[in-house]
Amino acid sequence: MKKSIYIIILTIFSFSCKEIPTKKNKTVILKGSIVNYDQDTLYMGNVSSKFMLFKEDIQSFPLQDKTDFEYRFELDKPTYFQIGRTFLYLSPGDSLVVNLDTRDRTYASFSGKGAEANNYLRNVPYPKGGSFWGDRDISSKIKTFEDMPEAFKQSIDNRMLELNGLTNVSEDFKRLEKARSKFDYVNSLNNLFYLYYGKVRKGEMTQEEMNVKIEEANKYLIPFKKPFLDDFNDTNYLQLEVFQSLLYSLKEKDFKTIHELPALNTILQDYLVTNELVNTLKFNGYSNQIGDQLKEGIQEVTNQDYRAVLQNLQAEYETITKGNPASDLTFTKLDGNTIKLSDYKGKVIVLDLWATWCGPCMKEKPFFEDLEKVYHRNNNVELISLSIDTEKVWRGYFEKNEVVGNQLQINRSQLSDYKVAGIPRFFVIDKNFNIVDVFAPLPSSGELEKLINKYI
Numbered sequence: 001m002k003k004s005i006y007i008i009i010l011t012i013f014s015f016s017c018k019e020i021p022t023k024k025n026k027t028v029i030l031k032g033s034i035v036n037y038d039q040d041t042l043y044m045g046n047v048s049s050k051f052m053l054f055k056e057d058i059q060s061f062p063l064q065d066k067t068d069f070e071y072r073f074e075l076d077k078p079t080y081f082q083i084g085r086t087f088l089y090l091s092p093g094d095s096l097v098v099n100l101d102t103r104d105r106t107y108a109s110f111s112g113k114g115a116e117a118n119n120y121l122r123n124v125p126y127p128k129g130g131s132f133w134g135d136r137d138i139s140s141k142i143k144t145f146e147d148m149p150e151a152f153k154q155s156i157d158n159r160m161l162e163l164n165g166l167t168n169v170s171e172d173f174k175r176l177e178k179a180r181s182k183f184d185y186v187n188s189l190n191n192l193f194y195l196y197y198g199k200v201r202k203g204e205m206t207q208e209e210m211n212v213k214i215e216e217a218n219k220y221l222i223p224f225k226k227p228f229l230d231d232f233n234d235t236n237y238l239q240l241e242v243f244q245s246l247l248y249s250l251k252e253k254d255f256k257t258i259h260e261l262p263a264l265n266t267i268l269q270d271y272l273v274t275n276e277l278v279n280t281l282k283f284n285g286y287s288n289q290i291g292d293q294l295k296e297g298i299q300e301v302t303n304q305d306y307r308a309v310l311q312n313l314q315a316e317y318e319t320i321t322k323g324n325p326a327s328d329l330t331f332t333k334l335d336g337n338t339i340k341l342s343d344y345k346g347k348v349i350v351l352d353l354w355a356t357w358c359g360p361c362m363k364e365k366p367f368f369e370d371l372e373k374v375y376h377r378n379n380n381v382e383l384i385s386l387s388i389d390t391e392k393v394w395r396g397y398f399e400k401n402e403v404v405g406n407q408l409q410i411n412r413s414q415l416s417d418y419k420v421a422g423i424p425r426f427f428v429i430d431k432n433f434n435i436v437d438v439f440a441p442l443p444s445s446g447e448l449e450k451l452i453n454k455y456i
Contacts, residue, residue, distance in 0.1 A: 025093040030061075031070040032098035034083075039390050040066055047080035047087065052238045054278055054309045078172065080239050087124055087241075089117040089173060116168045123162075124180065127242040130191035131184035132156070145195060145217035149224040152188045156181050176236065182228040183242045189221045190249065219258075226259050233265045247272065270303040274310060282421035285439025286317035320418060320438050326429045327417040331384075331408035332391060334398065339408070342433060347382045348455045350440075350448070351427040353420065355389045356397050361424040367443035372405035374449070380431070380456045388412040388423065430455050 034042060046057035059081075061071035078091040086105040090096075094114030101107035110118040125131040132155035133139045142151050159181040163174060192214045199205040205213075232250060237243040249255045251264055251272055264272070277297045280290055294314045301307045318324075326349075329341040341349065352368045354361035368385065375381040387394045387409045394409045412420070418427070418438050426440040428451055436455055441447035 026074045028075045028090050029072050029095040033067045034100040036102045044081050044083045047082050048239045087121045125184050127245040130194045132188040133194045156185045180240045183246050185228050186225050192217050235267050270301045270306045274306040324435050344382045345433045349429040350383045352385045353423045353425040364424050369404045
């Protein structure tokens with residue numbers, strides 16, 4: 001009897017001592033400051049979802065005095081993010097003190113839980129700047145293309161030494177960053193332009209001579225690139241900016257043949273089809289021809305995620321084609337009041353989307369102002385110069401420059417219905433407040449004036 005009681009008590013005790021599973025901490029805390037930034041809101045984009053799934057996931061957090069922030073959010077798994085030019089790698093439970101500078105990511109600093117990975121990312125090269133060509137201590141010593149493999153091997157060795165010395169990062173992070181460095185090495189060897197551009201600019205070499213040298217160099221560099229392209233058929237690498245740049249070389253038949261590389265896997269092939277159509281829509285707008293290309297892409301792509309992206313795009317862009325009702329917008333006037341786009345209904349509305357930092361916009365500005373003079377006395381037309389600058393920058397511009405025509409300002413987040421991915425952009429809306437063209441011709445082409453005249 002005593003033995004039975006003892007067993008029962010022991011059993012109860014053993015059950016009562018079992019650990020209760022602790023809930024995983026998914027909260028990420030970012031606290032810190034940013035300098036050389038002139039807005040009251042900071043934007044952080046999810047690189048992983050944007051590059052892998054074409055999903056724009058942008059977190060916005062307010063700034064105190066346009067510098068300080070403290071932001072918390074929930075995160076399910078380790079993810080790459082980007083604030084300005086600075087990349088971040090955040091994991092559930094990270095708590096970081098962050099100091100950012102918009103001029104360059106190398107000026108950033110991180111401390112706290114998750115800091116080691118993010119401090120490493122400060123020195124990620126810029127693929128569009130030629131990757132390791134940006135390391136002037138090394139690239140400045142390169143005189144001929146024969147010097148490049150050994151010089152850039154030093155760059156990758158330095159990155160690997162730093163990466164392997166990290167002790168508080170995951171193996172997944174190390175694997176991704178090792179791949180990034182390998183792709184940066186190949187990208188550096190691909191960018192022969194940086195070796196010869198200075199000579200062409202100084203007149204020491206003709207364009208034709210440079211092309212001959214580049215062809216010769218590409219043949220010489222084949223055996224140096226190949227060992228670094230032994231593992232590229234992994235969709236996780238889509239998170240890496242340099243892989244995005246390299247992917248277009250990897251799809252080219254000639255590049256694959258001379259480097260004896262396997263074909264891209266089906267998912268990466270589907271990605272490239274989707275990416276090309278996404279970018280075509282972003283920068284050229286929707287047309288019957290592009291609509292047909294979308295339909296073909298939907299049939300061609302087998303990956304369900306990428307097929308869904310194209311199907312959603314088709315539905316979204318069809319809402320901003322000719323004849324559809326225009327979405328209303330709210331603008332800020334220089335006198336501080338607001339006005340809506342729909343307040344101009346009854347006129348042909350012409351919008352010029354611009355910003356002070358946009359060089360092509362400023363080149364088009366005089367042509368748009370010439371149109372303003374043409375239609376100044378025409379009550380059937382309203383030309384609007386619409387700035388997407390911050391209100392402070394916009395007002396500051398007109399403290400120094402003449403106000404020509406109807407100058408208004410908008411928060412760029414309001415423009416999502418119109419799929420504004422880049423500027424300059426010009427809209428034409430008819431008197432019934434229906435869309436004529438939200439990817440209208442540039443004023444400098446002369447075609448915009450012809451389009452306006454058709455609808456007056």
